[in-house]
Amino acid sequence: MAEQVDVVVIGMGPGGEHVAGRLAEAGLNVVGVEAELVGGECPYWACVPSKMMIRAGNLLAEARRVPGMAGAARVAADWAPVASRIREEATDDWNDAAAADRFADKGGRLVRGRGRLAGPGRVEVDGPDGGVFEARHAIVVATGTKPQIPPVPGLKEVPYWTNRDAVAAKEPPRSLLVLGGGAIGVELSQAFARFGTDVTVVEAMDRLIPAEEPEAGELVAEVLAREGLTVRTGARAARVRHEGDAFTVVLEDDTELTGDQLLVATGRRTDFTGLGLETVGLDPADRALRTDGRLRVAPGLWAVGDVTGHGAFTHVAMYEAEIVARTVLGEPVPDADYRALPRVTFTDPEVGAVGLTEEQARGKGLRVRTGLARVPASARGWIHKAGNEGLVKLVEDTGRGVLVGATAAGPMGGEVVYGLAVAVQGQVPVETLRHMIYAYPTFHRGVEDALRALKD
Ligand SMILES: Cc1cc2nc3c(=O)[nH]c(=O)nc-3n(C[C@H](O)[C@H](O)[C@H](O)COP(=O)(O)OP(=O)(O)OC[C@H]3O[C@@H](n4cnc5c(N)ncnc54)[C@H](O)[C@@H]3O)c2cc1C
Numbered sequence: 001m002a003e004q005v006d007v008v009v010i011g012m013g014p015g016g017e018h019v020a021g022r023l024a025e026a027g028l029n030v031v032g033v034e035a036e037l038v039g040g041e042c043p044y045w046a047c048v049p050s051k052m053m054i055r056a057g058n059l060l061a062e063a064r065r066v067p068g069m070a071g072a073a074r075v076a077a078d079w080a081p082v083a084s085r086i087r088e089e090a091t092d093d094w095n096d097a098a099a100a101d102r103f104a105d106k107g108g109r110l111v112r113g114r115g116r117l118a119g120p121g122r123v124e125v126d127g128p129d130g131g132v133f134e135a136r137h138a139i140v141v142a143t144g145t146k147p148q149i150p151p152v153p154g155l156k157e158v159p160y161w162t163n164r165d166a167v168a169a170k171e172p173p174r175s176l177l178v179l180g181g182g183a184i185g186v187e188l189s190q191a192f193a194r195f196g197t198d199v200t201v202v203e204a205m206d207r208l209i210p211a212e213e214p215e216a217g218e219l220v221a222e223v224l225a226r227e228g229l230t231v232r233t234g235a236r237a238a239r240v241r242h243e244g245d246a247f248t249v250v251l252e253d254d255t256e257l258t259g260d261q262l263l264v265a266t267g268r269r270t271d272f273t274g275l276g277l278e279t280v281g282l283d284p285a286d287r288a289l290r291t292d293g294r295l296r297v298a299p300g301l302w303a304v305g306d307v308t309g310h311g312a313f314t315h316v317a318m319y320e321a322e323i324v325a326r327t328v329l330g331e332p333v334p335d336a337d338y339r340a341l342p343r344v345t346f347t348d349p350e351v352g353a354v355g356l357t358e359e360q361a362r363g364k365g366l367r368v369r370t371g372l373a374r375v376p377a378s379a380r381g382w383i384h385k386a387g388n389e390g391l392v393k394l395v396e397d398t399g400r401g402v403l404v405g406a407t408a409a410g411p412m413g414g415e416v417v418y419g420l421a422v423a424v425q426g427q428v429p430v431e432t433l434r435h436m437i438y439a440y441p442t443f444h445r446g447v448e449d450a451l452r453a454l455k456d
Pocket residue numbers: 010011012013014015016033034035036037038039040041042045046047048050051113114115116142143144145163184275304305306307311312313314315316317346
């Protein structure tokens with residue numbers, strides 16, 4: 001016998017937890033189904049622990065900048081406080097009791113196990129709590145993504161790390177090979193390197209963080225190289241082996257790279273196997289669930305977070321979750337709008353970005369002007385001195401005279417980009433931006449310099 005409820009949410013990561021909690025608080029009878037930990041990837045194996053590692057690495061880097069600026073400092077890096085902070089403060093040793101209680105306090109019911117669709121409005125759960133549920137109002141799929149492991153010969157046979165192993169490391173490895181120079185690759189590489197790990201990053205494309213502006217990737221590559229990391233761009237792994245305690249990655253040009261650990265950070269993918277998508281007329285082989293402006297996939301079925309393919313970020317998952325919650329509650333809410341989607345790669349310098357890159361804007365057939373300003377050339381950058389690398393790049397749609405994209409890399413680049421996100425979202429005319437007052441001497445005055453530099 002199926003149990004009648006109002007809403008079933010499959011997957012309780014940031015997206016699922018938000019939508020389930022909101023609807024339960026509003027008084028609906030909500031079942032949240034979770035196969036692993038309530039909270040999902042972000043708090044246990046991704047955003048939060050990785051940012052704790054980065055915060056610690058940045059402290060070391062700042063201390064190392066003291067000579068020549070503020071006297072002398074002796075820095076003795078120690079991973080132990082990082083590992084224990086990740087265990088005690090971030091993840092409670094990978095225990096989700098507090099998150100489960102939080103959901104129960106909102107009136108939700110957590111069902112532990114793996115959920116699958118079993119026809120329209122129906123969910124079956126395999127697992128300790130088990131059961132069959134019929135949802136009167138909504139089923140929300142929020143099952144997230146998994147690491148995408150490239151088909152490099154030998155890779156499947158070796159004990160490589162994913163993000164999960166990296167954030168759980170009790171010690172930094174002596175040496176680390178990193179396959180993939182995207183967000184995960186560069187963030188974790190720099191953090192480990194600052195604790196003494198000898199890091200080599202192998203990126204298949206011709207630059208790091210290739211989804212962002214080329215100038216940002218070049219900047220990050222320069223900084224990493226200066227910090228002693230080896231960066232191999234345009235490099236493809238031909239095969240991988242593990243002998244004794246060492247990993248060897250053989251590149252297509254026959255270069256052999258060795259390391260004590262191998263982190264695979266080559267992107268993430270949805271895995272709809274066993275989710276029963278075919279029972280509601282969807283194709284489990286799709287990479288993402290196609291949604292309308294309210295994140296509806298089919299009548300009574302919604303999707304939020306990484307599974308929608310709109311950007312694998314916690315802020316996207318929560319934004320979408322809020323739209324679904326308001327839609328299910330019958331509250332007015334505009335359609336999802338991804339024009340001003342912000343991204344921050346938390347390297348040092350941080351790379352904040354919003355909207356379109358120059359290449360994407362040109363690819364859309366827009367008439368484009370760009371403006372670039374370098375942080376060290378600004379008053380604040382010059383004053384800041386050590387660690388002042390950075391840039392602001394603006395992408396203007398000259399047809400409309402508004403910014404459609406921007407990058408703010410540098411100290412606090414992720415904060416500087418906020419004003420630019422408002423400009424892109426609000427379609428603020430470039431002329432208006434040029435006649436604003438920018439506080440002196442701030443990093444965000446680089447925006448004014450880049451506006452002045454806009455040219456075809
Ligand atoms: C190392 C790393 C660092 C990151 N850093 C950032 C960052 O700084 N900022 C940022 O915005 N984003 C960051 N991200 C991305 C962010 O973690 C994801 O975008 C976010 O977690 C997606 O949320 P979600 O709810 O879609 O899915 P997830 O967090 O993946 O959660 C999905 C949940 O569904 C569960 N599940 C799956 N299938 C089933 C099933 N059939 N039945 C029941 N439960 C199921 C899973 O167990 C999981 O708990 C990072 C990712 C990584 C890997």
